[in-house]
Amino acid sequence: xxxxxxxxxxxxxxxxxxxxxxxxLLRRLGCEVDFPEAQTCCGQMHLNTGYQDxxxxxxxxxxxxxxxxxxxxxxxxxxxxTIREHYPRLGVETPRVVELTEFLVDVLGVTDVGxxxxxxVTYHPTCHSLRGLRLxxxxxxxxxxxxxxxLVPLPGAEECCGFGGTFAVKNPAVSAAMCxxxxxxxLDTGAEVLCAADNSCLTHLGGALHRxxxxxxxxxxxxxxxxxxxxxxxxxxxxxxRGR
Amino acid sequence: xxxxxxxxxxxxxxxxxAVQDSQLRHNLRKATHTIRAKRLSTIAEVPDxxxxxxxxxxxxxxxxxxxxxxxxxxxxQVTATGGHVHWARDAAEACRIVAxxxxxxxxxxxxxxxxMATQEIGLNEALAEHGIEAYETDLAELIVQLGDDRPSHILxxxxxxxxxxxxxxxxxxxxxxxxxxxxxxxxxxxxxxxxLRQRFLASKVAISGAxxxxxxxxxxxxxxxxxNGRMCLTLPETLISVVxxxxxxxxxxxxxIFLQVLPRSSTGERMNPYTSTWTGATEGQTFHLVLLDNxxxxxxxDEIGRQALRCIRCSACLNxxxxxxxxxxxxxxxxxxxxxxxxxxxxxxxxxxxLDASLPYASTLCGACYDACPVAIDIPEVLVHLRARxxxxxxxxxxxxxxxxxxxxxxxxxxxxxxxxxLRRLLxxxxxxxxxxxxxxxxxPEVPAxxxxxxxxxxxxxxx
Numbered sequence: 001x002x003x004x005x006x007x008x009x010x011x012x013x014x015x016x017x018x019x020x021x022x023x024x025l026l027r028r029l030g031c032e033v034d035f036p037e038a039q040t041c042c043g044q045m046h047l048n049t050g051y052q053d054x055x056x057x058x059x060x061x062x063x064x065x066x067x068x069x070x071x072x073x074x075x076x077x078x079x080x081x082t083i084r085e086h087y088p089r090l091g092v093e094t095p096r097v098v099e100l101t102e103f104l105v106d107v108l109g110v111t112d113v114g115x116x117x118x119x120x121v122t123y124h125p126t127c128h129s130l131r132g133l134r135l136x137x138x139x140x141x142x143x144x145x146x147x148x149x150x151l152v153p154l155p156g157a158e159e160c161c162g163f164g165g166t167f168a169v170k171n172p173a174v175s176a177a178m179c180x181x182x183x184x185x186x187l188d189t190g191a192e193v194l195c196a197a198d199n200s201c202l203t204h205l206g207g208a209l210h211r212x213x214x215x216x217x218x219x220x221x222x223x224x225x226x227x228x229x230x231x232x233x234x235x236x237x238x239x240x241x242r243g244r
Numbered sequence: 245x246x247x248x249x250x251x252x253x254x255x256x257x258x259x260x261x262a263v264q265d266s267q268l269r270h271n272l273r274k275a276t277h278t279i280r281a282k283r284l285s286t287i288a289e290v291p292d293x294x295x296x297x298x299x300x301x302x303x304x305x306x307x308x309x310x311x312x313x314x315x316x317x318x319x320x321q322v323t324a325t326g327g328h329v330h331w332a333r334d335a336a337e338a339c340r341i342v343a344x345x346x347x348x349x350x351x352x353x354x355x356x357x358x359x360m361a362t363q364e365i366g367l368n369e370a371l372a373e374h375g376i377e378a379y380e381t382d383l384a385e386l387i388v389q390l391g392d393d394r395p396s397h398i399l400x401x402x403x404x405x406x407x408x409x410x411x412x413x414x415x416x417x418x419x420x421x422x423x424x425x426x427x428x429x430x431x432x433x434x435x436x437x438x439x440l441r442q443r444f445l446a447s448k449v450a451i452s453g454a455x456x457x458x459x460x461x462x463x464x465x466x467x468x469x470x471x472n473g474r475m476c477l478t479l480p481e482t483l484i485s486v487v488x489x490x491x492x493x494x495x496x497x498x499x500x501i502f503l504q505v506l507p508r509s510s511t512g513e514r515m516n517p518y519t520s521t522w523t524g525a526t527e528g529q530t531f532h533l534v535l536l537d538n539x540x541x542x543x544x545x546d547e548i549g550r551q552a553l554r555c556i557r558c559s560a561c562l563n564x565x566x567x568x569x570x571x572x573x574x575x576x577x578x579x580x581x582x583x584x585x586x587x588x589x590x591x592x593x594x595x596x597x598x599l600d601a602s603l604p605y606a607s608t609l610c611g612a613c614y615d616a617c618p619v620a621i622d623i624p625e626v627l628v629h630l631r632a633r634x635x636x637x638x639x640x641x642x643x644x645x646x647x648x649x650x651x652x653x654x655x656x657x658x659x660x661x662x663x664x665x666x667l668r669r670l671l672x673x674x675x676x677x678x679x680x681x682x683x684x685x686x687x688x689p690e691v692p693a694x695x696x697x698x699x700x701x702x703x704x705x706x707x708x
Contacts (some may be wrong), residue, residue: 009651012696013661019696025706035700041651045347046644048609050631054648059651089625160566164608166640171606173260174683177269177570178608178687192441207686 002032003103004069006062006083008076008199009041011220015199016038021226022075023101028141028226029108038065044082049166052090059083059092066095071107074102075222077129077198085132099129100222101138101197111141117227118148121219124182124205126198127160139197139221146224158182163204172221179208194218249394249577254602256576261568264382268404268572271647279563282512283616285480291509292444300505304554305605307395308544313686314492315535321462325524327531332486334538342451343483346376347530348425349482351449357466358382359453360398360557361486361536367451379443381472383436390417396573396581396663399510399559404572407432428454450476452615455556456502457533460495463523464533467506467516477520484532490553502556505618509542509558530621548629552587554619559584561613561623566607576603583613595634604630614685639678654697661695 001024007019026033043058062083066072072095074080080099087094104110123143129135143151162168162178169175182205186194194209196202199220206218245358248687252258262268286620319329332338346652352553354371356362356378368378368389375421380389384402388395393414401409411427413433420442421435451475456465464485465471477483493499507516524533544550562568573581578589579600584604604627607613613623638642650656665672668691674683682688699706 007696009657012657013664014691014698016692016696021425023700027705027708031703034289035697035705037697037701038654040657041647043651044649048628048631049603049640049644050628050634050636051648052632054644057648058651072245074288086628127608127612129608133677139370141549158612160564160608160610160612162608164610167608170679171256171567172684173256173263174567174570176685178566178678190638203443203689204686207682207688210687211685238628 001108002070003154004034004036004066004072005037006042006072006074006079006097006200007035010200010203011075012103012177014203014218018075018199018222021223022073025113025222025226026073029104029110029113031108033054034069036065036069037226038082042082043081044079044086045165047082047086047090056092059087059090063092063094069095071095071103071117072097073103074098075098075197075220076200077126077133077135078200081132083209091149095200098136099133099197101135101142102133103223104142105138109201112145113142113200115146115227116148116229117146117224119193120150120152120189120191121193121195121224122152122154122186122189123157123221124161124186124194124196124201125152126201127189129197130158135197139195142225143195143199143221149224152191154189155185157185158243160166162206165200168204175204176208183208183214186216187213192216193224195221195224197221202239249579249587252577252599254598255575255577255606256602258577258599259571259606262572262575263570267406267574270569271404271406272569272572275400276563276569279512283509283560283563284512286508286512286514286702289514290504296505297316297618297620299501300556300618301554303493303501304619305551306554307492307494307498308550311489311492311544314494315489317494318457318459318462318492322524322531322533323458323462327462327524330532330534332534332538335365338365338486338534338536338538339367340382341534342367342486342692343371343374343376345482345484345541346449347374349449351376351447351482353373353377353379353447353449354451355379355381355443355476355480356385357450357476358385358468359399359451359465359486360579361453361488362451363395363489365486365538366485379447379632381421381440381443381476383470383566385470386436386440386469387413390441392417394574395576395579397559398557398562398563398582400586401573405576413543440475443568444475444479447480449482449484450480452483454485455506456493456499457487457492457498458494458496458521461484461523463496464501465522466518466520467503468518469511469516469522470566471518474518474520477522478526481528482530482532483522484534486534486536488538490555506558507554508561509616509618513579525696542593543588546591547701549587549591549622549626552584552591554621555584555588556619557584558618560616560618560684561621564612564616565607566610566612567608571606576602576606583607583623583627584621587623587630590630590634595630595697599607601634604634658695658697661698664691665693667694
């Protein structure tokens, strides 16, 4: 199957490891991956901050870049939700856009992707994955099938982490308060790894977990699903370190 | 704390103070999580909740489309059954009408049923200017009024107070509070009951709002929990009801839907303890209905914003909102706090003040409010819509413009990424200016040596 990858500007710029993981995972599952190099950003930040004209231009740009592709895979719940839910409101029609776990479960029909990740992991369903795309238990289903992985439930998982794009700098006090509660919930699980399907929320959560020296690392779900026994040391995600 | 929201700073500053208030945080967490759980369990009992929600939304939308017709029908029915109907364009006109009606009775005291519309127009303060004292009779509103405080929740306006504070307020401001009053909830409620009983028996004029107005018969409906509403609606000789024009439902069949969804969404009860309905003037009572616009027709003119007029003031959105839970109601500077306030207040008051302009941004767009709303108001959609109309700070506008310019060509993004990669060791750990809000509580991610696109163009996706 041939798919186009929309990597998203955040992953492209800050988390190339997530992108490499998506490519390796999709190829392992027999997909031919195209990466249209003219792609940039979906416009979510502009749209959600009130810059509709800029957002519309980026939406049209996205449409032009991916016009010839049948299906576009996006390793980000919030970008996928922006394209699928908000582009129509901006009057922009797009080809079929699916979030990564949707693609794996619904399109490829796999739940065991042959991954190995011997760690205790908790999963945070980000708001756009949960209430926007309605991913349901697709991510957890994929994680449960990973060998060596112990999935522990996150209390209050459905609650927002407080990132909210520019909300994090426009309303820093509330954002930090929400983040503190989410971090406490993560620490209560005793997990080594916090996983999500959106690196923007993980930048916020990981930044706080790192600042607090919790020793909990954040990993995008693609990196866990791409990990195999061949990786060295065993089960280390392809991405290098995060946070400084 | 005083009884006005005027001149308050913007939401972020208000919220920054509130999140450090441990008592407030504790009260809000406990109260909202309790109501949240109750709501979820009572809604789970209703097999056709989704259909009810769709029906509620459809009825409200259809009614708003023909609002003029339904309002005239309501006026005709209320008049035919002995009531008097008044039309108020804005808050000042509504207050003038009500003050005039009370003065005509010769009374200087009125009792009030909890009402958002009268809070919205600042009726108590307006009446005080005319030498008329308005007494709130809902327990929580009484606490707010005696404490010279402001409501912080639509349904539970004293949600920010605990029982020790309530005891102090009663002892300080309620003349007939028993001297040995404890902070036991039953003792506090009994003290309030005895205090209010005297008011009910002595007052000749009552003022209420209404949850619904049924156009086909001209019937007003009030849902409440304490029975104070029933006392106010039945005992006084004159009843004045101030009702927003969007409260209308065409028929009793339509009302049936809302009598199911409102209690479950607001208090998490299957049914509220008291539902009062009245049609026109009952025997021995004079009845006035003041229909209030106060910006509602402007909201109606906005194709996306108008869904806010479906609101039935249940507060389900407040109780599930993570921002409300931490910022509290006062931070929103309006009688309508929380997610619904963030879309109602800027539409009704405009975005001329820093506070009102900050309200559309008082949300992470997490969508919990939309899921909880019994009339399916897509609050995140309206927030984003309002953000597009809000004034934008110049520095932000410049940054967004620069970002849009960078994203408009892949080559520009590539150059920016390479520059960031080259400077990655030099980038500060703490960001300057407004961006310090990020690094105050969060470490920055490491900038990679190579972006994904550069890796792709170098390797075509790596080994196969």
